[in-house]
Amino acid sequence: MTTADKMSQATPAMKQYYAAKEECPDALVFFRMGDFYESFGDDAKTIARELEITLTNRGKTEDGKQMPLAGIPYHAIDNYLPRLVKKGYKVAICEQLEDPKKAKGIVKRGIVRVVTPGTAIDSSIITDAANNYLMALTSSFNPDSDKKKSKANDNGDVFGISFLDISTGEFFGTQFEDSAPYEKVISEVARYRPAECILQDALMQNELLMNRLEENKVKIESFSCAKSVSTEVKKCESDLLKQFKVSTLEGLGFSGSDYAILACGKTLDYALKTQMRELEHIQPVQFYSMSKHLVLDSMTLRNLEIIKNTRDDGENYSLIHVLDKTKTPPGSRLLRNWLLRPLVDSVEITERLNAVSALKENSLSRYDLRQHLSNISDIERLVSRMIYGNSNARDLISMRNSLFELPGLCAELNQLCGSNSKSNKTESALLSQICDEISQFDFASELSDLISKTIVDEPPITVREGKMIQPEFSAELDELRNASGDSKEWIAEFQTGERERTGIKNLKVGYNKVFGYFIEVTNANKHLVPENYIRKQTVANGERYFTPELKERESLILTADDKSVALEYEIFREVTEHVSSYAKEIQAMAHLIGKIDVLCSFAEAAIENNYICPQLDDSLEILIRDGRHPIVEKTTEGFVPNDTEMDSTENQFLLITGPNMAGKSTYMRQIAMIIVMAQAGSFVPAAFAKIGVVDRIFTRIGAHDDLAGGKSTFMVEMVELANILNNSGERNLILLDEIGRGTSTYDGYSIAKAVVEYIHNKDKKGVRTLFATHYHQLTALENKLKRLKNFHIAVRETGNDLVFLRKIVPGATDKSYGIHVARLAGVPEKVNERAAEILKEIENESMIEDESRSKKRSARYTQLLLFDPESAGAEERIVEKFIEHPEIEELKGEFKDLDVNNMTPMQALLKLEEVKEKLRRLEEESK
Numbered sequence: 001m002t003t004a005d006k007m008s009q010a011t012p013a014m015k016q017y018y019a020a021k022e023e024c025p026d027a028l029v030f031f032r033m034g035d036f037y038e039s040f041g042d043d044a045k046t047i048a049r050e051l052e053i054t055l056t057n058r059g060k061t062e063d064g065k066q067m068p069l070a071g072i073p074y075h076a077i078d079n080y081l082p083r084l085v086k087k088g089y090k091v092a093i094c095e096q097l098e099d100p101k102k103a104k105g106i107v108k109r110g111i112v113r114v115v116t117p118g119t120a121i122d123s124s125i126i127t128d129a130a131n132n133y134l135m136a137l138t139s140s141f142n143p144d145s146d147k148k149k150s151k152a153n154d155n156g157d158v159f160g161i162s163f164l165d166i167s168t169g170e171f172f173g174t175q176f177e178d179s180a181p182y183e184k185v186i187s188e189v190a191r192y193r194p195a196e197c198i199l200q201d202a203l204m205q206n207e208l209l210m211n212r213l214e215e216n217k218v219k220i221e222s223f224s225c226a227k228s229v230s231t232e233v234k235k236c237e238s239d240l241l242k243q244f245k246v247s248t249l250e251g252l253g254f255s256g257s258d259y260a261i262l263a264c265g266k267t268l269d270y271a272l273k274t275q276m277r278e279l280e281h282i283q284p285v286q287f288y289s290m291s292k293h294l295v296l297d298s299m300t301l302r303n304l305e306i307i308k309n310t311r312d313d314g315e316n317y318s319l320i321h322v323l324d325k326t327k328t329p330p331g332s333r334l335l336r337n338w339l340l341r342p343l344v345d346s347v348e349i350t351e352r353l354n355a356v357s358a359l360k361e362n363s364l365s366r367y368d369l370r371q372h373l374s375n376i377s378d379i380e381r382l383v384s385r386m387i388y389g390n391s392n393a394r395d396l397i398s399m400r401n402s403l404f405e406l407p408g409l410c411a412e413l414n415q416l417c418g419s420n421s422k423s424n425k426t427e428s429a430l431l432s433q434i435c436d437e438i439s440q441f442d443f444a445s446e447l448s449d450l451i452s453k454t455i456v457d458e459p460p461i462t463v464r465e466g467k468m469i470q471p472e473f474s475a476e477l478d479e480l481r482n483a484s485g486d487s488k489e490w491i492a493e494f495q496t497g498e499r500e501r502t503g504i505k506n507l508k509v510g511y512n513k514v515f516g517y518f519i520e521v522t523n524a525n526k527h528l529v530p531e532n533y534i535r536k537q538t539v540a541n542g543e544r545y546f547t548p549e550l551k552e553r554e555s556l557i558l559t560a561d562d563k564s565v566a567l568e569y570e571i572f573r574e575v576t577e578h579v580s581s582y583a584k585e586i587q588a589m590a591h592l593i594g595k596i597d598v599l600c601s602f603a604e605a606a607i608e609n610n611y612i613c614p615q616l617d618d619s620l621e622i623l624i625r626d627g628r629h630p631i632v633e634k635t636t637e638g639f640v641p642n643d644t645e646m647d648s649t650e651n652q653f654l655l656i657t658g659p660n661m662a663g664k665s666t667y668m669r670q671i672a673m674i675i676v677m678a679q680a681g682s683f684v685p686a687a688f689a690k691i692g693v694v695d696r697i698f699t700r701i702g703a704h705d706d707l708a709g710g711k712s713t714f715m716v717e718m719v720e721l722a723n724i725l726n727n728s729g730e731r732n733l734i735l736l737d738e739i740g741r742g743t744s745t746y747d748g749y750s751i752a753k754a755v756v757e758y759i760h761n762k763d764k765k766g767v768r769t770l771f772a773t774h775y776h777q778l779t780a781l782e783n784k785l786k787r788l789k790n791f792h793i794a795v796r797e798t799g800n801d802l803v804f805l806r807k808i809v810p811g812a813t814d815k816s817y818g819i820h821v822a823r824l825a826g827v828p829e830k831v832n833e834r835a836a837e838i839l840k841e842i843e844n845e846s847m848i849e850d851e852s853r854s855k856k857r858s859a860r861y862t863q864l865l866l867f868d869p870e871s872a873g874a875e876e877r878i879v880e881k882f883i884e885h886p887e888i889e890e891l892k893g894e895f896k897d898l899d900v901n902n903m904t905p906m907q908a909l910l911k912l913e914e915v916k917e918k919l920r921r922l923e924e925e926s927k
């Protein structure tokens with residue numbers, strides 16, 4: 001049955017429903033009918049399933065089938081809606097647009113808002129601590145004209161990206177061309193964690209991108225450029241100009257950036273279409289540059305546990321968990337942004353550090369500032385809710401209480417900046433600037449006065465039941481309230497009078513919403529009821545009556561009550577609108593408050609954890625004395641601090657060996673984390689730190705597989721490695737942990753060695769690298785590669801025991817101590833003893849082989865390489881020649897193709913003999 005057919009036969013209400021569904025076919029429609037939001041058909045089935053509510057039927061559909069129906073009470077929408085949106089559904093709210101009591105005929109209904117994950121503002125859907133971004137991604141990639149290309153970027157496709165947080169009004173976008181554009185996009189996804197992404201349809205072909213978006217639970221909305229790209233860009237540009245009331249986008253930094261404009265335009269369009277209202281509070285879109293920040297790709301964010309730990313993906317034991325001492329939601333969101341996007345400009349970083357120093361030294365001021373901050377609510381989101389008409393009088397009180405704190409906050413800041421300059425203590429230009437900017441806002445006292453004058457201190461949650469507005473604010477309201485109040489007094493007197501008149505002592509005058517005012521008499525006293533009582537209702541133990549006199553009074557009361565509630569709502573709306581008209585100023589204020597909060601939080605964390613102020617410059621040095629891992633030091637007793645010295649000449653490539661569990665990964669991570677902290681503006685866990693600004697950190701740590709993406713552990717390792725090798729540069733820092741571990745020893749060792757050489761010689765300059773490995777033979781490279789230095793983590797061996805000293809020291813180690821670690825881990829002693837025996841055998845054999853190099857070598861050579869560093873050198877070359885021999889590859893192929901099930905034992909034996917002979921010959925050739 002077509003929609004048109006359905007329409008012609010449907011009831012008037014269902015006609016409205018079908019029209020709504022047609023308007024938003026991809027959304028679940030919540031259709032308001034009286035006290036319920038109803039859903040029908042497939043929507044009802046989905047909603048009943050997802051919300052675990054009853055699915056019923058509502059008569060028959062127009063084509064005679066049962067019509068599924070599921071409904072939720074209107075007042076419970078705040079419980080149910082978030083659950084659907086968090087599961088990635090779009091929900092269209094279709095409201096009654098007029099008062100049913102006053103409507104002539106059927107009530108008008110229409111969709112007032114479409115709630116989607118990326119455009120939600122409801123506090124039950126989004127969290128205080130993080131922004132809620134709607135992202136858009138556009139590209140010049142055209143799958144039809146680029147058919148021959150394997151990747152979108154082969155001939156320099158351009159990408160545009162944008163992010164909008166409707167709940168705070170932040171909006172920014174950029175454009176870029178890159179040899180690995182998808183990696184860049186994925187990094188941005190990891191940084192901003194959008195809830196929803198509007199994606200140009202051609203880009204949906206990129207598996208990597210789609211997998212990552214899915215992994216990050218990003219809801220995807222695709223769009224296609226129906227017209228030519230240039231026409232679409234023009235339209236987007238004109239929409240943006242109109243929205244921000246500017247005549248050109250150049251001033252916002254978008255000159256010539258068509259794909260950024262397209263991304264921003266599509267974002268705005270989607271926001272307007274779903275919100276169905278003016279979005280005046282969105283701040284003018286900003287062009288941002290990716291190169292202005294330290295690039296931390298998604299793997300690095302994960303490996304360094306900046307926002308989440310790798311154990312359970314929670315915030316505990318993450319860097320943000322250690323550093324977050326913020327008191328306000330804008331502060332906690334800003335801290336997250338600063339950690340995800342540390343700076344690269346040493347001057348800007350130093351400004352932040354100076355502010356932290358000033359706050360750290362002035363404990364009293366910091367204490368007072370934090371007291372003020374702790375009374376400040378999420379004012380930027382409060383004002384967004386006011387603009388949406390989604391707020392209540394309590395929100396106004398929260399806003400007022402927040403605004404009340406500003407003068408005190410300002411005075412405290414003024415004193416701090418002033419006292420510093422007078423006594424020539426640490427002077428912070430940043431704090432002075434924040435102080436100046438806050439002082440310029442003069443709206444705060446006006447708004448807080450207005451709210452205080454109009455709204456009572458403890459208003460109810462609902463806005464439709466009165467009790468919100470202060471007495472004496474409106475004479476009209478006072479009059480209505482008096483009328484209602486006088487009448488209520490009248491009722492009390494009426495009750496007393498009637499008791500006397502009738503002699504019924506327990507006669508009661510009561511009220512309920514359905515029947516209005518009544519006189520209640522118990523059955524025992526029914527015979528005393530006077531004649532003028534008119535029966536109204538029978539109840540369990542008596543009768544209810546009214547009199548014309550009571551009826552008249554009732555209508556007076558109800559009219560006055562109705563009128564006063566309506567008037568209160570009107571006043572509330574006016575105040576809210578007035579506050580909303582300062583949305584831009586309130587957002588700017590929230591940002592400044594956020595800054596003070598984060599700087600105080602850094603100071604607080606520095607004191608609590610004994611951090612020091614790092615020095616930042618533009619050199620290529622990293623000097624850290626007694627550095628610590630900010631998270632491990634919290635969970636490990638007796639954490640041993642370590643030094644680091646890196647530069648671009650002699651100590652650029654640190655090759656770190658040491659037993660399992662010695663602390664190699666911890667050491668490498670702590671260096672990267674100290675850099676992230678320093679460049680975010682935080683003090684760092686060390687006794688001294690001087691850091692030449694790093695502009696990108698690459699990490700390849702630990703084994704994990706990407707089964708969803710169809711990649712093995714080793715494949716994942718190689719993909720990440722390829723990215724690092726292709727895209728790293730002089731100002732980067734690379735952390736590589738046990739490269740090659742995921743494959744056979746021959747392959748692994750060869751790859752590891754080639755990687756060391758490649759990075760060391762990259763662009764003839766090399767890249768600052770920390771490289772942890774179990775291939776001890778690599779340490780021989782120190783003699784060949786001038787910027788490479790060996791380090792190892794010291795242990796002390798006493799008998800069968802191993803003491804981890806956790807100290808990094810120059811030079812190479814010569815043992816793996818794997819068996820010791822196995823013992824520590826509780827591997828049965830028999831196995832450990834046997835392993836020790838085997839190791840001895842291998843070591844002995846290696847000594848014999850060392851003496852007579854012409855002797856045959858077997859596949860056990862693998863083990864020799866691992867356990868005998870002395871054998872590195874000539875042997876390595878032989879092994880390399882051996883494993884690189886093309887016939888080895890052929891042999892592998894032959895083995896793979898063998899159909900063992902269809903071979904006789906004799907055939908198998910002959911094959912073995914043949915292979916053995918071939919290997920013997922190849923070994924001879926390799927010598």
Ligand SMILES: Nc1ncnc2c1ncn2[C@@H]1O[C@H](COP(=O)(O)OP(=O)(O)OP(=O)(O)O)[C@@H](O)[C@H]1O
Nearest residue numbers: 636638639640659660661662663664665666667806
């Ligand atoms: N500097 C330190 N002081 C005290 N304890 C430490 C230190 N560094 C590491 N540890 C402890 O040692 C444990 C192992 O550290 P880590 O994982 O860094 O070792 P590893 O050498 O990388 O091991 P593997 O080679 O097996 O991966 C950590 O979980 C931590 O508890």
